[in-house]
Amino acid sequence: MSTLLLDPIQPTARQVPIHSARMQSRPTEPTDTQTLGQLFAEFADATYTLSYRILGDRHLAEDVVQETFIKVIRALPTYRGEGPIAAWIYRIGYREAITMSRKRRDDVTDPDSAVFANLPAAESVEDTVMSMDLVERIDVAMGSLSEPVRAAFTLRDIQGLPTREVAEILDVSQSAVKMRLARAREALRVQLKEYLA
Amino acid sequence: MTLSCSDLDALLPEFLDGELTPDQEAQAGEHLATCAQCTLELSELQGVTRLYREHGALKLPDDARKRIAAALDIEL
Structure with a gap:
């Protein structure tokens, strides 16, 4: 059963400010499930929208969302709160979408490739x-x-x-x-x- | 100074993003008050943003959300 989906998000002292805000402090543990669950709940749709609007393919956009949040999990301990966390996540998502787009372009055997180009x-x-x-x-x-x-x-x-x-x-x-x-x-x-x- | 249509055209991006100086805004308003074509163009450009703000955002499908959340749990 998924912890990220089912863990209720309750306000805590370590609440993460989201849009156009900076993290007050770094999460102390890389496995801060509540923080990650909150970020996923807040930014999954927006990351999906950005990825889909770049790739034009819902399945690839879903893959980008997954890769983005895996990178967020791995990089969150090094996030220094130097900018809005929204922008940080969007940047990771954008790079993942671009990487996916290039990979698709290179994969000439993929019949679903280049959705917009078709x-x-x-x-x-x-x-x-x-x-x-x-x-x-x-x-x-x-x-x-x-x-x-x-x-x-x-x-x-x-x-x-x-x-x-x-x-x-x-x-x-x-x-x-x-x-x-x-x-x-x-x-x-x-x-x-x-x-x- | 009275703006021409092409002057206004150059200012449209800043106009749409609310980034004109008060002077530029006044000049643009003066031109728009007398130019139906530019007023229409501006209204359509505002309509583009409104259309996509209302209909362009997507919701991650529930099945994908569950699958991704499960995959992320493995990462934790």
């Missing part, structure tokens, strides 16, 4: 999406963006992180993030015009 070319995307419901349409529209643009847009506009934190997570300048956001918003505006009135 979508229709930009010119025909609109025709394809006409028959899809909204959720599928926003998926397909995002699939037309490049991977770095998707990552920036997901962190800023879906997750709502500040531009500065997005830049830190992606290891690029804030102006690069802004450029990617402008590109994403404009491309999505054109593709989803009928939903934006």
Whole structure:
């Protein structure tokens, strides 16, 4: 039976502040189940969203979530509270997703590889999406963006992180993030015009 | 100073992220008050963020959550 799933999360003196906060102190034990359970409960969905938006594949995104939290477990004892713990976890998740994406690109025998790349070319995307419901349409529209643009847009506009934190997570300048956001918003505006009135 | 449409276009990313200076904000507001095309474009760009904020986030499926939690327990 899973400890991480079933352990009730109770406030304790060692409560971990989550969004845009820094850890007050390092966990004293690498196996601090309550802390890890809390982090998993808080960030599993967000890590899954980021991974799926980068990879376009739910199964691979689930694998990324698992790998991310394994790395979190291993690295938590060395986390020094130098930044928001959310950004630290997103950074690990982003790197895992990129690693997974490269691996998939290299694996030419994988029939499921390059999910977004297999979508229709930009010119025909609109025709394809006409028959899809909204959720599928926003998926397909995002699939037309490049991977770095998707990552920036997901962190800023879906997750709502500040531009500065997005830049830190992606290891690029804030102006690069802004450029990617402008590109994403404009491309999505054109593709989803009928939903934006 | 009155902004042109292309001036405003250049300011849109900062406008959308609430990062304009008070002066820039005033100038942008002045332009938007008289330009229907830029007002529409701005509204659509805001709509993109709203659409994805409402529908773009995903929930890790329960079966995956259980499987991953069990795998993480092995790591502990």
